[in-house]
Amino acid sequence: MEANAEPKMPRRNMLAWLSVLLGGIGAALAGVPIVGYLLGALVKPKADVDITLGPVEQFPVGETTMVTFANPLRQQWDGMTANTAVYVRRLQGEQFEVFAVNCTHLGCPVSWFPQSGLFMCPCHGGVYYADGNRASGPPPEGLYRYPWKVAGGQLSITGGHLPTLQDPV
């Protein structure tokens, strides 16, 4: 064998193939989310589910109570962010109103102030009356409402997605 014999695969060719291989791997990794996004439109959204908020007696008549629960459509990696809340207002007997905590402006969680009977948003000063209607500030509408029902003495809502202005009231 000659001392100056050319290697079977010149270094330049090997680097070119390595570049193509690494580029292909990179493109595949970058393409996964894009393909997922494109195919996501074909996947049916998960159906809403009933979320039990608790026994009716837990909610005093005439008061507004915050109830927290884990979003049933959470992902494993959601952690604490899977927890959400609603405000339950018991009007009388088995008559309720259930409001999302998220402001209809940009979604900040609103706080209930029983002394003034108002929901207030800390972000831009949005204010809502006790019945969820808009009082003042930038929110375009009153608080979103969840459909609710009482069965077997338990109050539950239909949830899984956040209500929006497009949902029927």
Ligand code: FES
């Ligand atoms: S997010 Fe509530 S007022 Fe802007």
